[in-house]
Amino acid sequence: MKIKNKQILRKSIVDGKLYPLNELIRFAKLADGSIKFDPNCKLSGRGAYCYKNISQLDILFKKRLLNKSFRHNISIEEYNEIRKDVDEWIKNKIKENQTMKE
Incomplete structure (x- = not known):
């Protein structure tokens, strides 16, 4: 029996609820100990997620x-x-959405 596309869920650190990965933004702790905003989820290291x-x-x-x-x-x-x-x-996302609507 095949499983259809399984939706990946992660927990938001603000409210503790599970959300699909595409509705969250990621913050990453890198190997050198610095914390970075990771909008594309490409950075390596420990991640923490927050609802958009x-x-x-x-x-x-x-x-x-x-x-x-x-x-x-x-x-x-x-x-x-x-x-x-x-x-x-956020400002860039708002601009992208406005240009898509026009």
Whole structure:
């Protein structure tokens, strides 16, 4: 008996619910200990996922949930850099969606 396309699920670190992988964004902890925003899910290393929702992203940065997820104290400068990368990615996605609608 063949199994049809199995949908990959991951848990969001903000609300703890399971979501399909295409509805999540990824943050990766690299081998050198740095944390990076990984929009394409291509970076190697330990990953943490968050649902693609602005309110959940605000909670993630407000409560500094990446510290808990990676068991590592992340400096405020790193959080600001990650937040800036996420904001740029969101702006680009909004522009892409607007051009597709036109």
